[in-house]
Amino acid sequence: xxxxxxxxxxxxxxxxxxxxxxxxxxxSIPPGDxxxxxxxxxxxxxxxxxxxxxxxxxxxxxxxxxxxxxxxxGAALAVSGTVMxxxxxxxxxxxxxxxVSSGAGMGAAIxxxxxxxxxxxRMLVLPAVSLAFGLGTVLLVIWAAxxxxxxxxxxxVVLVGMVASLFFNAVMSFLATLSPVYAQRINLWQLGxxxxxxxxxxxxxxxxxxxGIVYFMRYSREMDVMTFxxxxxxxxxxxxxxxxxxxxxxxAVLTGTAVSFVGxxxxxxxIAPHVVRRxxxxxxxxxxxxxxxFGGAFMVACDLAARTLTPPREIPIGTIxxxxxxxxxxxxxxxxxxxxGP
Amino acid sequence: xMLRADHVTSGYGDGPVVRDVSFAVAEGERLCILGPxxxxxxxxxxxxxxxxxxxxxxxxxxxxxxxxxxxELSRRVALMSQLAPVYFAYTVYETVALGRYAHGGRxxxxxxxxxxxxxxxxxxxxxxxxxxxxRLVTQLSGGQLQRVFLARTFAQDPxxxxxxxxxxxxxxxxxxxxxxxxxxxxxxGSRCVVGVFHDINLALAFAGRVLLMDEGSVKALVPxxxxxxxxxxxxxxxxxxxxMRAALERWR
Numbered sequence: 048x049x050x051x052x053x054x055x056x057x058x059x060x061x062x063x064x065x066x067x068x069x070x071x072x073x074x075s076i077p078p079g080d081x082x083x084x085x086x087x088x089x090x091x092x093x094x095x096x097x098x099x100x101x102x103x104x105x106x107x108x109x110x111x112x113x114x115x116x117x118x119x120x121g122a123a124l125a126v127s128g129t130v131m132x133x134x135x136x137x138x139x140x141x142x143x144x145x146x147v148s149s150g151a152g153m154g155a156a157i158x159x160x161x162x163x164x165x166x167x168x169r170m171l172v173l174p175a176v177s178l179a180f181g182l183g184t185v186l187l188v189i190w191a192a193x194x195x196x197x198x199x200x201x202x203x204v205v206l207v208g209m210v211a212s213l214f215f216n217a218v219m220s221f222l223a224t225l226s227p228v229y230a231q232r233i234n235l236w237q238l239g240x241x242x243x244x245x246x247x248x249x250x251x252x253x254x255x256x257x258x259g260i261v262y263f264m265r266y267s268r269e270m271d272v273m274t275f276x277x278x279x280x281x282x283x284x285x286x287x288x289x290x291x292x293x294x295x296x297x298x299a300v301l302t303g304t305a306v307s308f309v310g311x312x313x314x315x316x317x318i319a320p321h322v323v324r325r326x327x328x329x330x331x332x333x334x335x336x337x338x339x340x341f342g343g344a345f346m347v348a349c350d351l352a353a354r355t356l357t358p359p360r361e362i363p364i365g366t367i368x369x370x371x372x373x374x375x376x377x378x379x380x381x382x383x384x385x386x387x388g389p
Numbered sequence: 390x391m392l393r394a395d396h397v398t399s400g401y402g403d404g405p406v407v408r409d410v411s412f413a414v415a416e417g418e419r420l421c422i423l424g425p426x427x428x429x430x431x432x433x434x435x436x437x438x439x440x441x442x443x444x445x446x447x448x449x450x451x452x453x454x455x456x457x458x459x460x461e462l463s464r465r466v467a468l469m470s471q472l473a474p475v476y477f478a479y480t481v482y483e484t485v486a487l488g489r490y491a492h493g494g495r496x497x498x499x500x501x502x503x504x505x506x507x508x509x510x511x512x513x514x515x516x517x518x519x520x521x522x523x524r525l526v527t528q529l530s531g532g533q534l535q536r537v538f539l540a541r542t543f544a545q546d547p548x549x550x551x552x553x554x555x556x557x558x559x560x561x562x563x564x565x566x567x568x569x570x571x572x573x574x575x576x577x578g579s580r581c582v583v584g585v586f587h588d589i590n591l592a593l594a595f596a597g598r599v600l601l602m603d604e605g606s607v608k609a610l611v612p613x614x615x616x617x618x619x620x621x622x623x624x625x626x627x628x629x630x631x632x633m634r635a636a637l638e639r640w641r
Contacts, residue, residue: 138476272487274477278470282438283545284463284491329477 050333053326057340061118064344068114068351069106073358076102076110112246116308117350117364118343119252120241121315123259123305124148125342127298128316129323129334130263133270134294135189136277138321139205142181142302143313146211150184151177151299151306153215156222156233174251178303184211185299216311238363239310241350248308259301260339266294267331274329312365314372315342315349321379391416391581392437392466392549396445399436406432408605409445414549414581419572421596421613422585425625429605430585434551437583438468450548450579463491467547471557472535475526481537482522485509488544512543516570532563539570550574552584556591564588568595589621589629 048056070076080099084106086092094103128141142148154176157163163172188208196203216237223233263270269290273280281287302316319342320334327333349367356362393413400406407429414420422430436443439454439462447454449465457465467488479487489505513519516536526537535555542550550571556564568591575582586592593599593613601609601616603624609616618630 133477136476268487268490268493271479271483272490274479275475275484275487276473278440278468279473281440281459282463282466282468283488284460286459324478328483329479330483 050327054333054337054340057337057344061340061344064347065114065118068117068347069110071351071355072110074101074105076106081106112249113241113244114347114350115249116244116252117241117346119249119256120305120309120312121319121342121344121346121349122339123252123256123301123342124312124316125319125323125338125345126256126260126263126335127302127305128342129320129331129338130270130294130298131316132320133274133331134291134298135204136274137204139317140208141313141317142185142298143311143316144205144212145188145208146184146215147181147299147302148306148311148313148316149212149215149219150187151181151303152236152311153218153222154178154180154303155307155310156219156229156236159229159232159236160222160226174304174307177307178300181303181306182296182299184215185295187211189295235363236310238365239312239368240361240364241309242354242361244308252304252308255301255304256339259297260335262297263294263335264332266290267335270294270331271329310365312346312368314368314376315345318372318376318379319345321376325379390414390448391418391450391579392583393448394433394437394445395448397433397436397443397447398445399432399441399443401432401441405444406605407436407443410602410605410607411445412600412607412610414583416579416581417576419575419582419584419595419597420600421592421598422583422600422602423589423592423621423624424602424608428602428624430602431553432605433602434468434553434583434585437549438466438551440468460491463545463547465547466549466551467542467545468551468553469538469542469555470553471555472531472538472559475534478525478527480522481518481524481526481529481540482509482513484526484537485512485518485522485540485544488512488541488546491545508544508546512540515543515574516540532559532566535559535563535567539567543574548579548581550580550582550584552582552586554585554587557587564591571595590633 066078066081069081070078080102083095083098084103087094088107124142131140131142131145132138155173158173158176163176188204188211192204192207195207219233219237223230269285272283272285273290277287319338323334323337323341327337349371350364353362353364353367390413395411397410398405398408410433412420422433424430432441435441437447439459449462452465454462486505486509489508493502493505510519513522516539518536518540526534529537552571556567559567571582572595574580584592584595586595593616596613599609599611599613599616600607601620601624608624609620621629
């Protein structure tokens with residue numbers, strides 16, 4: 048199948064995932080009713096009389112913002128993972144694996160515990176602190192990895208990232224123990240959740256994610272060149288210092304913003320680029336948009352599983368992405384290696 | 390002159406590794422840099438490629454390398470290094486096409502231009518890779534992969550190709566094939582090659598002239614056929630010619 052066909056198919060799958068995410072739950076809403084409700088809200092069409100009375104509020108106030116937030120988070124993390132792997136020429140790198148997500152999460156936890164996030168500034172302070180900590184973490188990890196191993200081999204970067212990730216998670220657990228009032232909120236943060244989210248989160252994450260994807264697309268050729276190594280990239284004409292710095296900063300902003308709304312969610316940033324490269328090849332012009340769609344759809348599916356597998360209890364989203372993601376990643380990685388791909 | 394180095398000094402911060410090196414390379418020429426490990430061959434190449442800061446002057450096609458933008462320098466100078474692993478499954482065509490980066494625009498919607506397509510096709514044909522342009526680079530053997538990187542270097546269409554031990558880890562067949570490809574390339578148009586090879590025999594077979602280095606300085610700059618075996622032995626700290634002759638005896 049040609050690339051356009053595959054991309055169209057992925058887009059259709061994404062829309063179906065969104066629709067399923069809104070339709071399935073404690074109360075099932077027929078997809079036809081969902082479309083009628085959306086048409087009525089968006090275009091002012093008359094709502095058919097047979098649409099359930101509680102459905103419009105359920106769709107518009109609860110499920111749709113949650114599903115859209117899940118999609119945007121998945122897209123943001125998947126695209127961040129793609130960029131990180133290319134910039135560090137390391138197919139095992141990801142913002143989660145490098146501790147960016149945990150660093151951002153720790154920043155958020157500090158804000159929660161210190162009460163800085165109270166009041167009207169909450170929408171701004173939390174994302175700002177999260178992304179500052181995310182950026183600080185990635186710089187710290189890269190600096191430390193460079194000190195340990197001048198060649199910055201894949202394994203060193205991944206190991207240092209893992210150490211950072213474990214450390215920041217420990218700090219979050221420590222903060223949760225110190226302040227029992229916030230313990231539940233911090234614990235929820237550590238494994239991520241889309242529950243109790245409002246439209247306001249969507250309205251912040253939507254432009255940030257869209258702008259991030261457009262920004263990365265501008266650098267798709269540079270990233271293609273970078274995957275062959277930093278020195279080669281320079282020799283081929285890429286201004287590495289400028290490109291690398293900007294791209295890593297943008298990843299920290301995107302990941303930090305996503306984490307500040309939903310908490311730390313792993314694996315999607317690692318697996319999405321691998322899955323997508325298997326079907327779309329390695330070129331960033333295709334991998335970036337495809338990662339966004341796949342990551343979004345995957346996250347919506349994970350969230351669906353999180354809230355429907357053990358009703359009325361909800362499984363933390365990070366647990367689902369890890370449970371599904373780890374074996375899925377191994378399957379993709381090893382079958383890919385047999386075929387010659389990473 | 391295609392490439393001229395005047396009193397070039399360079400290193401990594403703890404004092405210079407290369408000291409006061411001067412030479413010039415003319416159109417169509419193949420210059421090989423010889424010398425023992427640690428004598429500054431690679432450092433000199435990296436300075437010429439604009440990867441290391443240097444004192445003195447490096448001029449390429451009349452322009453001072455320091456004054457050129459990264460892209461502008463890459464349109465004039467390419468560096469081919471020893472084989473490195475690839476982690477991402479690009480096709481052979483895509484990989485070679487990346488060599489056109491320095492010539493291209495920046496727009497995300499920009500399509501490959503006609504001259505880019507032509508350059509990529511020519512490079513693939515020159516290296517015998519056109520038939521396998523859709524294969525993934527992750528599926529290739531070391532020799533085939535290095536051939537792809539040679540094609541990518543050609544696609545970059547530089548005036549000067551710098552070689553940093555590109556034949557390391559390659560079978561003899563691929564070593565000969567690679568140097569022959571470069572020899573043919575250098576003979577056409579305004580081009581030259583400056584190379585470092587680990588294998589002295591390969592270097593002497595490939596080079597027109599030899600720059601012999603020792604402890605960061607130039608010991609000799611002579612036509613390859615006129616290299617003094619005694620000087621070579623002195624620099625390498627062993628009887629190089631005697632060793633080579635003994636090796637040859639085994640083939641009689």
